[in-house]
Amino acid sequence: MRIAINGMGRIGRLLFRRLVNHPDIDLVAVNDIMEPANLEYLLRYDSVYGTFPPSMALENNQLKTGGKSVSVFQQSDPTALPWKDLGIDVVLECSGMFTNKAGAGIHLQGGAKKVLLSTTGSADIPLMIYGYNQHALTAETPILSPGGCMTNCSTHILYILNAIGIESVQLNILHSYTSRQELVDAPHKQFRRGRAAAESIIPVEIDLQTSLEKLFPMMAEKIAAVSTRVPVANGAMADFTLQLKNKVTKEEINKLFRTAALNEYKGILEYTEDPLVSLDIKGNTHSVIVDGTLTTVVGNHLKLITWFDNEYGYTSRMIDWLLYMRQL
Incomplete structure (x- = not known):
């Protein structure tokens, strides 16, 4: 190739x-x-x-x-x-x-x-997430969007938890600063994006909700998402707050993701109970690392914390796509 x-x-x-x-x-x-x-x-x-x-x-x-x-x-x-x-x-x-x-x-x-x-691309390009719907790709598909790093992190979490049933989900992606922010204060159409990236915690608008609703049409109007940019150069933490249809325990949730990481999601999703910080996931090839130490459940409300290297994990999936396309 x-x-x-x-x-x-x-x-x-x-x-x-x-x-x-x-x-x-x-x-x-x-x-x-x-x-x-x-x-x-x-x-x-x-x-x-x-x-x-x-x-x-x-x-x-x-x-x-x-x-x-x-x-x-x-x-x-x-x-x-x-x-x-x-x-x-x-x-x-x-x-x-x-x-x-x-x-x-x-x-x-x-x-x-x-x-x-x-990147995610426009609506006229097929959106496919490796590990979720790559089997829909055919040899006749000329242009493909593999989503973004946040979509690749979120898709697998939502798909797995849908087995329990999701009433709604709020996502906050704590993300390293990017080239679309500024080093010093400057004009920007999104005012907050124009503030000095290494000096503040900066909430920014993202289109993750649109991408996820395209992948999960049954969840339309049940998803909200924001990205909070933090003063580090690499790494991200995704904070999922979900209202589930059924009551679960922390142990049941962690077992669900631990099992997925060892079986059908091996290489895509990782499960850990190590006390990680963002620097520890630099160079990690997975799309999402579920941190079982930070899972909490109150009634039907689940808080799930995951990590991902927004550059290395994402390029790992692009390489997976190349190898998959090579077989078609």
Whole structure:
């Protein structure tokens, strides 16, 4: 499978690191408007995940590392990218700019066979969560949205708890700050997003409710969600407050997730009773880590706390999608 990455932000660069020497995937090319020398520097040195272990060099618009050579393009217009000439099977669309069918479809017009977004995408693109409904993917699906990191965390929790019955759910995703926030106070259409990200706990609006209602139409008007950005560079904690249809105990809930983690959700969901903090989940490949020590039940009300690495866990599912698509 021959892969290209369009957009070398946080997700694009982490995918590069993880795919460049992958035994079953051939990373052929990357594209970003930044200077190639700056890209090489940011791939080599990362403030969250550390220095990239293999040596790397930029020569004649080729990134050379670990015996691999990856072409580097600097095109703002994706129609100018030579996907057909390079025989690209899948473009990982990580720029955040081409998230609807028409925009992502430009890669198909350029000769790529398929496009995998790194975000939820618009309503005209199929939303599929690996570990939940990946079996709905067919070889004829040209563009796919794997959801976002918060959707991948939440979907599995809601699906499992639906076996008990959910009356309503409130989600608060305590999330590290992102590139869509500001380092110092600045204008923003969402006023709070414009405040200095490393100085405050900042509630921000998110579209998680819309995504979850699309995946669980029976839960329409039963879900509310907010993200609270906190002054850390990586890691997230999802706080679920649910009103269930039936009474349960803390022990029953923890057993439910412990069993799921060891069986059908192995590799997707993890269960722990270790006293974790956010730094401990850096580099964790799971979409969600249920913290059994923080489960509480009052009557029909359940409080469930989970963790996830918003970058490493998410790119793990994108890689799962590539390997799944490779089999179709």
